[in-house]
Amino acid sequence: MDRGPVEGSTRAAGWAEQFAAWHLTERCLAATPEDGARGMFFQGVVGVVNFLQGEEAGAKCLAASGLKELNAAELYPVTRFLEMTAEVTRVLRPQLGDWEQALRYIGTQATVDFLASMFGRELMQAAAGNPWRMLQHMAEGYRAAVTYGERSVLWTGDHSARFVMRRDFMPAPYHEGVLQAALEAVGAQDVQVHGRQLSLLDTEYDVSW
Incomplete structure (x- = not known):
C-alpha cells in the first residue's frame, strides 16, 4: 500500500x-x-x-x-x-x-x-588575493591546524586544480564548502568544487574558478 x-x-x-x-x-x-x-x-x-x-x-x-x-x-x-x-x-x-x-x-x-581570525588573516595575507596561492597555503596550513592527514595540490589548468586529502576525518561536502569559501574570499569567481570519496578518509576535490 x-x-x-x-x-x-x-x-x-x-x-x-x-x-x-x-x-x-x-x-x-x-x-x-x-x-x-x-x-x-x-x-x-x-x-x-x-x-x-x-x-x-x-x-x-x-x-x-x-x-x-x-x-x-x-x-x-x-x-x-x-x-x-x-x-x-x-x-x-x-x-x-x-x-x-x-x-x-x-x-x-x-x-x-x-x-576573520588571527590564523585566517595570516593565510589571507600569504595568499595575497591569488587563488593558486590560497590553495597552496591551505595545503601547507593544515599542518598547523590539525595533527592528522596530508594535503596536496595538483594543478590541472590555468583556473583549475585537484586538491587531495589523505586521512582526513570530515566527509567530502564539508570540505567542498571550505574550499569554495576560501577561494571566494580571495576574489575567485564562479567557483566549482566537486569531491570524490576515494576511501573512508581519502578524498580528492576538483576545483575550478
Whole structure:
C-alpha cells in the first residue's frame, strides 16, 4: 500500500540521518588519541548554529562534543569534533535540506569565520588575493591546524586544480564548502568544487574558478 509522499519523505529523511550517524561513527573509530583539531574549528561550527538556530541550540551542539568551553588555539580530539558535527547536521538538516547541504554550509560558514581570525588573516595575507596561492597555503596550513592527514595540490589548468586529502576525518561536502569559501574570499569567481570519496578518509576535490 502506498503511504503517500509525506510518509515516504519522512522515511527517507530517517534513513539519511542513520547514514550520516553511521558515516561519522566510522570515522570516529578510525581516529587515534593523537588526532586533534584546533578549537577555532569548533568555534566556527558553533557560531553557525548560533546564527541559524540560536545560542541554546549552539550550546546543545557544543555539549555533544563533551566540551564546556573552547580555546581557539588549543588542540582537541577530532572525535569530539565529529560527535559535535553529527549533532549539528541533525539540528540543521530540516532547515538546510539534507545532511550534505548541512555539512557544506557549516564548512562554508566556519571558513568565513576562520578567515576573520588571527590564523585566517595570516593565510589571507600569504595568499595575497591569488587563488593558486590560497590553495597552496591551505595545503601547507593544515599542518598547523590539525595533527592528522596530508594535503596536496595538483594543478590541472590555468583556473583549475585537484586538491587531495589523505586521512582526513570530515566527509567530502564539508570540505567542498571550505574550499569554495576560501577561494571566494580571495576574489575567485564562479567557483566549482566537486569531491570524490576515494576511501573512508581519502578524498580528492576538483576545483575550478
